[in-house]
Amino acid sequence: MATYVIRRIIWTIPVILLVILLIFSLMKQIGGNPFRQTERAVPQAIQENLERKFNLDQPWYLQYVHYVKDVFTYDLGPSMRLRNRTVNDIVADHFPVSLKLAILAVAWGLVIGLPAGIMSALRPNSIFDYVGQFLSNVGFALPNFFVATLLIYYLAVKNDFVPTNGWPTEFWDFNDKRIILPSFALGLFFMAFVARLVRGTMLETMQQDYVRTAKAKGLRWRRVVMRHVLRNSLIPVVTAVGPLIGLVITGTFVIEFIFSIPGIGRYFVTAVGARDFSVVMGITVLAALVVILANLVVDILYGFLDPRTREARS
Amino acid sequence: MRRNPWLLLVAALLAVLALGVAGCGGDDDGDAEPAQTGEGEPAAEQVITIGWGAEPPSLDPGLATDTTSANVIANIMDPLVVLDENLEPQPHLAESWEVSEDGATVTYTLRQDGQWTNGDPVTAADFEYAWKRTLSPELAADYAYQLYGIKGAQEYNACENNCDRLADQVGVTAVDDYTLEVQLTSSQPWFVGQSAHHSFIAVHQGTVEEFGEQWTEPGNIVTNGPFQLEAWEHEASIDLVKWDEWRNADEVDLTRVNGRIIVDGTTRVQAFEAGELDVLDGGSLPPAEMPRLKELEEYEQYEYLGTYYYGFNVENVDLEQRRAMSLAVDRQTIIDNIAQADQLPGAGMTPPGIPGYDVINPESPWTPATGDIEQAQALMDQAASPKTDINLFHNNAPGHREIAVAVQDMWSELGINTTIRAQEWAQYLEFLGPPPSDQVDVYRLGWIYDYADAINGLELWTCDSGNNNTNFCNEEFDGLVEEARQTPDEDARFELYAQAEQVMFGEDGELPIMPIYHYTLTNLEDLCIKDTFNIGALNSMDLTAVTVEGECS
Numbered sequence: 036m037a038t039y040v041i042r043r044i045i046w047t048i049p050v051i052l053l054v055i056l057l058i059f060s061l062m063k064q065i066g067g068n069p070f071r072q073t074e075r076a077v078p079q080a081i082q083e084n085l086e087r088k089f090n091l092d093q094p095w096y097l098q099y100v101h102y103v104k105d106v107f108t109y110d111l112g113p114s115m116r117l118r119n120r121t122v123n124d125i126v127a128d129h130f131p132v133s134l135k136l137a138i139l140a141v142a143w144g145l146v147i148g149l150p151a152g153i154m155s156a157l158r159p160n161s162i163f164d165y166v167g168q169f170l171s172n173v174g175f176a177l178p179n180f181f182v183a184t185l186l187i188y189y190l191a192v193k194n195d196f197v198p199t200n201g202w203p204t205e206f207w208d209f210n211d212k213r214i215i216l217p218s219f220a221l222g223l224f225f226m227a228f229v230a231r232l233v234r235g236t237m238l239e240t241m242q243q244d245y246v247r248t249a250k251a252k253g254l255r256w257r258r259v260v261m262r263h264v265l266r267n268s269l270i271p272v273v274t275a276v277g278p279l280i281g282l283v284i285t286g287t288f289v290i291e292f293i294f295s296i297p298g299i300g301r302y303f304v305t306a307v308g309a310r311d312f313s314v315v316m317g318i319t320v321l322a323a324l325v326v327i328l329a330n331l332v333v334d335i336l337y338g339f340l341d342p343r344t345r346e347a348r349s
Numbered sequence: 350m351r352r353n354p355w356l357l358l359v360a361a362l363l364a365v366l367a368l369g370v371a372g373c374g375g376d377d378d379g380d381a382e383p384a385q386t387g388e389g390e391p392a393a394e395q396v397i398t399i400g401w402g403a404e405p406p407s408l409d410p411g412l413a414t415d416t417t418s419a420n421v422i423a424n425i426m427d428p429l430v431v432l433d434e435n436l437e438p439q440p441h442l443a444e445s446w447e448v449s450e451d452g453a454t455v456t457y458t459l460r461q462d463g464q465w466t467n468g469d470p471v472t473a474a475d476f477e478y479a480w481k482r483t484l485s486p487e488l489a490a491d492y493a494y495q496l497y498g499i500k501g502a503q504e505y506n507a508c509e510n511n512c513d514r515l516a517d518q519v520g521v522t523a524v525d526d527y528t529l530e531v532q533l534t535s536s537q538p539w540f541v542g543q544s545a546h547h548s549f550i551a552v553h554q555g556t557v558e559e560f561g562e563q564w565t566e567p568g569n570i571v572t573n574g575p576f577q578l579e580a581w582e583h584e585a586s587i588d589l590v591k592w593d594e595w596r597n598a599d600e601v602d603l604t605r606v607n608g609r610i611i612v613d614g615t616t617r618v619q620a621f622e623a624g625e626l627d628v629l630d631g632g633s634l635p636p637a638e639m640p641r642l643k644e645l646e647e648y649e650q651y652e653y654l655g656t657y658y659y660g661f662n663v664e665n666v667d668l669e670q671r672r673a674m675s676l677a678v679d680r681q682t683i684i685d686n687i688a689q690a691d692q693l694p695g696a697g698m699t700p701p702g703i704p705g706y707d708v709i710n711p712e713s714p715w716t717p718a719t720g721d722i723e724q725a726q727a728l729m730d731q732a733a734s735p736k737t738d739i740n741l742f743h744n745n746a747p748g749h750r751e752i753a754v755a756v757q758d759m760w761s762e763l764g765i766n767t768t769i770r771a772q773e774w775a776q777y778l779e780f781l782g783p784p785p786s787d788q789v790d791v792y793r794l795g796w797i798y799d800y801a802d803a804i805n806g807l808e809l810w811t812c813d814s815g816n817n818n819t820n821f822c823n824e825e826f827d828g829l830v831e832e833a834r835q836t837p838d839e840d841a842r843f844e845l846y847a848q849a850e851q852v853m854f855g856e857d858g859e860l861p862i863m864p865i866y867h868y869t870l871t872n873l874e875d876l877c878i879k880d881t882f883n884i885g886a887l888n889s890m891d892l893t894a895v896t897v898e899g900e901c902s
Contacts, residue, residue, distance in 0.1 A: 065775075065776070066775070066776055066779050067773075067775025067776050067778070067779055068775065068778065068779065070491060071775075071778055072414065072415075073414070073415075074778070074794050074795065074796065074816065075816065076814070076815025076816045077491065077815070078494050078497075078815065079507075080486075080503065080506050080507030081489070081490070081491060081493055081494060081506065083507075084486045084487075084488075084489035084493075084506070085489045085491070087486075087489070088487070088489040113562065116406055117404075117406045117407065118406065118407045118409065118412040118562070119407050119408070119409060119412070119562050119563065119564075119565050119566075120562075120583070121562075125583075128583055129583070129584065184615065187616070187619055188619070191619065191623050192619050192622050192623045195623070198620075198623070198625060199616060199619045199620045199623045199625060200611060200616050200619075200620055200625075201585070201609070202585065204582055204585070292612060292613045292616075293613055293615075293616055294616065295585070295609070295610065295611040295612065295613065295616055295620075297582065297583060297584035297585040297610075301584065301612070302584075308773070308774060308775065309775070310775050
């Protein structure tokens with residue numbers, strides 16, 4: 036197992052190099068001037084000063100080498116648009132916010148979606164199953180920004196249950212009403228997704244021979260479900276949820292805009308529009324790392340859930 | 350087969366628990382209730398919360414380029430001059446100024462009671478340092494060109510090595526602690542007014558050198574204005590408190606200005622309506638909600654120096670057709686139904702509110718407010734080489750498409766088949782050049798004035814201007830603009846501006862662009878501060894004038 040993990044970690048290095056190269060060449064292709072944000076033309080001399088300052092006057096391969104060095108020494112450089120901030124600052128200040136939002140959304144998915152899916156599977160075609168299925172369809176179909184706007188209107192503007200927007204400053208502050216709506220709106224998709232996935236896999240698992248065998252040998256139904264059905268049905272859930280966490284960076288930006296949450300998704304989207312190369316690069320590399328890490332964790336979890344994978348690796 | 354309802358129970362419990370945990374969050378409602386007072390009386394608690402539409406990209410006067418930054422900076426710093434409601438410069442930190450006979454030297458006399466928050470006095474040397482810093486090639490300031498009117502400024506800014514010698518030649522000198530002498534490249538009658546711009550604000554040398562790029566963070570920053578930066582949570586909040594040591598602190602009522610940064614327009618309005626904000630920053634309100642918001646008592650509207658226009662690629666569309674296309678557009682309909690903020694139909698480049706507008710206004714026969722479709726059709730028939738397939742480009746920000754569709758419809762009456770093409774902003778700017786891509790027949794852009802003089806908009810249309818995307822190039826026009834630059838006398842200068850407008854929009858005008866409307870600023874302001882809160886025509890906000898009266902909702 037340890038060798039496996041180490042090998043996987045070493046493999047991230049070429050992946051990151053490739054990601055940098057890819058983003059680097061894409062950003063070169065996309066065109067646009069990072070130093071012209073408004074309709075105002077930038078005088079030649081100022082353009083040249085800025086290019087010198089941000090090393091854009093060098094040939095592309097030197098820029099690339101420069102950049103790779105920066106990433107591996109964790110010095111992601113200054114932002115080209117937010118002139119008093121570095122990408123390191125931006126990541127340090129805003130990544131935890133998006134991470135917390137995403138974790139809370141996934142938590143909604145597990146806390147609501149998982150039991151709902153299990154109950155649907157245990158009572159297929161019951162009224163409960165139909166309601167659950169209906170709600171999860173709705174959860175899939177409604178875009179989260181729409182739900183978010185409705186929630187704000189009814190719970191914050193019309194009634195005073197929660198503030199319309201904002202986010203606690205402290206990462207560990209969970210005792211703040213402002214976290215409820217955004218995480219719920221973002222979590223809606225996860226809830227629907229998990230509920231449907233669990234229902235489907237559980238129904239399938241319950242058809243398996245080993246479940247019939249367990250029942251036939253007189254095991255109590257509760258034990259059959261807990262030990263055989265549930266455990267086997269959770270494997271696809273873990274597979275799906277892991278990489279979904281990788282969406283934390285890019286997937287949260289709409290919710291971050293609507294609820295005015297200072298997360299990193301907003302920076303990412305704004306930076307692409309502004310051609311703020313250093314910010315785009317820094318956040319993309321970060322996103323790649325998050326996805327790689329999430330997949331690694333999932334693979335390790337597999338080992339616990341499914342002995343066959345554990346054996347295959349050793 | 351027996352199914353145990355046990356699982357169901359656990360699941361239900363989990364769900365209830367989750368809702369419960371999430372729901373029992375602490376009450377963090379920190380807004381103190383303002384003391385009860387009668388109408389029109391200053392409230393005991395002089396605290397407001399403002400909703401900023403963006404994170405200020407930089408609070409460094411030398412590096413800031415946007416309105417939010419400019420408005421925060423203007424309230425924590427002490428500009429030399431400020432503009433009054435007629436956009437005339439008024440003494441501020443500079444108690445007076447003198448302009449030489451030839452107009453090319455301006456000497457400011459500073460007040461002696463200006464001081465920095467660390468106790469240092471504000472001196473002329475601070476200005477010399479700040480301006481030269483902004484011009485230095487190492488800082489690479491985007492807005493260094495705001496200072497290009499100063500002698501030697503452009504040369505220093507364009508320097509690549511051994512620049513110290515050029516720095517010494519820049520025409521800004523601290524003659525003594527309180528006398529600042531500025532030598533200009535020519536007479537620039539607008540210079541004193543222009544020095545109200547944030548690029549001309551002093552910075553504290555010791556602080557800048559000590560903290561480098563981090564000097565604007567709370568805790569590091571040293572300021573010299575009516576408010577101090579208390580806290581700044583990036584992308585979330587920016588809180589200002591009154592600085593009691595400011596030279597004129599007695600006249601400042603507000604003790605605290607909490608700022609919330611809310612980028613999304615709808616969220617900003619919702620936060621205002623939920624009572625979380627007392628005022629917005631004049632950033633645009635969501636178009637879809639305009640009809641409702643305009644009816645609110647809290648709605649406020651201001652003049653804004655800027656012009657929203659459609660530019661022609663004059664190489665693709667000939668003069669008769671340009672006139673016909675401009676005549677066919679019913680600007681008032683666009684304003685009433687799409688823009689919806691009582692913008693003024695654009696007659697020429699220069700917006701009303703600019704000094705001398707009455708003289709400058711071209712009263713163009715080609716840009717009537719409600720259009721003239723018959724004359725347009727007649728002109729279209731005369732066009733030597735009519736182009737019936739027109740490509741109209743716009744950037745994909747909100748609102749532009751709706752206007753483009755309306756214009757497309759209006760032009761269809763001339764037999765023109767318009768294809769509307771939207772582009773992402775950065776690519777759009779590159780596409781427009783100058784020179785513009787061949788594909789461009791018509792494009793949309795806007796211009797917001799940096800200072801209150803018509804030259805700031807007219808000089809865009811000279812042959813070698815980086816903002817002239819039309820291929821229009823007229824020697825007479827360039828000559829008039831150049832002559833205006835050398836003319837200190839206001840009346841004579843306004844006359845030159847008027848002639849320049851005629852070259853563009855007059856009877857024989859070339860019509861390189863067709864103005865659609867002149868901007869307005871719209872805002873929501875709680876009735877407790879609506880009377881005292883104002884936004885100037887250059888989108889400037891003076892918080893020292895604000896007083897909370899009665900109770901804020």
